[in-house]
Amino acid sequence: MxxxxxxxxxxxxxxxxxxxPLGYKLAADIAEDVRFRFEHYSHAPSKGDRDLFNLLFRRYQTDKPKLDRFTRGGNELAAAISSAVSVDDALFQLSENVEAVTLGKLCIIRSILKAEQNSALALSSRTxxxxxxxxxxxxxxxxxxxxxxxxxxxxxxxxxxxxxxxxxxxxxxxxxxxxxxxxxxxxxxxxxxxxxxxxxxxxxYGSVGSLLPSIPNHVLFGGAVDPFEMLAGIRTYTENESLxxxxxxxxxxxxxxxxxxxxxxxxxxxxxxxxxxxxxxxxxxxxxxxxxxxxxxxxxxxxxxxxx
CATH class of the missing domain: 3.40.50 (Rossmann fold)
Incomplete structure (x- = not known):
């Protein structure tokens, strides 16, 4: 004791x-996810994470200017990460770009939950x-x-x-x-x-949600969740409001x-x-x-x- x-x-x-993951690995994965490329007038990206884009598309398909700001913000975030120490440093550079910061936080939530799912502490699929x-x-x-x-x-x-x-x-x-x-x-x-x-x-800086079912915003360890619903639960050091x-x-x-x-x-x-x-x-x-x-x-x- x-x-x-x-x-x-x-x-x-x-x-x-x-x-x-260490911070540099998390940053590299996020940069790859948000580096959107579109070819031949396609609505689906040829590069970047398609599931991430579909998440944005479902939410903003009736607001094309907003969706375009997110895809541009993704490419700006990927570029910033390439020379930043961490994701937070990249988001600090882009702190005036609302869509880039929101996208970065969405990616943090998705990446952390995926890492939990594949971690040594993941729940057994059998039990x-x-x-x-x-x-x-x-x-x-x-x-x-x-x-x-x-x-x-x-x-x-x-x-x-x-x-x-x-x-x-x-x-x-x-x-x-x-x-x-x-x-x-x-x-x-x-x-x-x-x-x-x-x-x-x-x-x-908060977390991706409560582990315990008895507490609001419960998210199973490595579970699936709409990351938009969890945005309020995390902060980066660029944000003044403390959690x-x-x-x-x-x-x-x-x-x-x-x-x-x-x-x-x-x-x-x-x-x-x-x-x-x-x-x-x-x-x-x-x-x-x-x-x-x-x-x-x-x-x-x-x-x-x-x-x-």
Whole structure:
């Protein structure tokens, strides 16, 4: 169990263990999907994702100027991604293009749900549940094991009280794993759902929907959904309106004795959200993915003023 408060800051690299894409892969896939090309006056694109175009066509077939703005916005987004660090950076460049930003968010939702469907935590087609060994070698299991150590079954609902997740990802891998891991150790489904629903989970950019059927905007892990219906649930860093209580985020980081960064890219726009008005000394640990060793000193320099 965790006797002191910890904050776990989760980035895209933490999802690699569950076959979730890193930011550059997500960006490349989206660029390919939105690079629409039409030949010989065809109404169907010869390049670009046809299912995506059909989604737009069904919605805007009676508004051709709007549909044309979406297809042009797609090509502008693909071009911006080609030289951007991430999808969010590309959307920042195009933040004045409503259709390009909307299209980018639609693609994020579609891509994340597809990645969940193909992830190591995907539901079994045979049982409709998570296979017992799925994800057992991942980091969430390690954290889960530490959280429940020394906790009686009757008190298991308190195991995560001192853990705050600051999750910059749109997927639901953490909730998916914990929901079934709790049931694996003998917790009944309703209580497991309550525990997962009660996690201290801060999502600065939102998610593709709630994993739990009892919560509005429920979307099955890797499920099918009209992405237009989920647009309000996600943000990019270019948007000013926050999806979380910034005071809650600051308090969680301020009170934590340990801040653990997992697969975090340390992008400046994300670090700005983690700025503390009154930095206090604490232990900080971090893992990264696809970074060279020489960048470690840069990361330390960026973190020191925030947690010194």
């Amino acid at each position: 965790f006797n002191s408060r910890i904050a776990v800051v989760v980035g895209a690299g933490a999802g690699v263990e569950y076959n979730m 409709g549940r998570l296979d017992e060994d799925a994800g057992r070698d991942g980091w969430v299991e390690q954290l889960f094991s530490m959280a429940i150590t020394g906790v009686k079954k009757s008190e298991i609902h308190t195991a995560f009280d001192n853990i705050t997740f600051v999750n910059f990802n749109y997927d639901r891998c953490i909730e998916q794993y914990l929901y079934f891991a709790l049931q694996r150790i003998g917790i009944e489904e309703p209580q497991a759902a309550l525990i997962v629903a009660g996690l201290n989970m801060i999502r600065p 979380h209580d910034s005071g809650h985020l600051v308090n969680a980081l301020q009170e934590a004795k340990l801040v653990l960064f997992l697969g975090f890219g340390f992008h400046a726009q994300n670090l700005r959200l983690l700025q503390l008005p009154d930095p206090r000394a604490k232990h900080v640990m971090a893992t990264v993915k696809r970074f060279i060793k020489q960048t470690g000193s840069i990361f330390k320099a960026r973190l020191a003023p925030r947690f010194a």
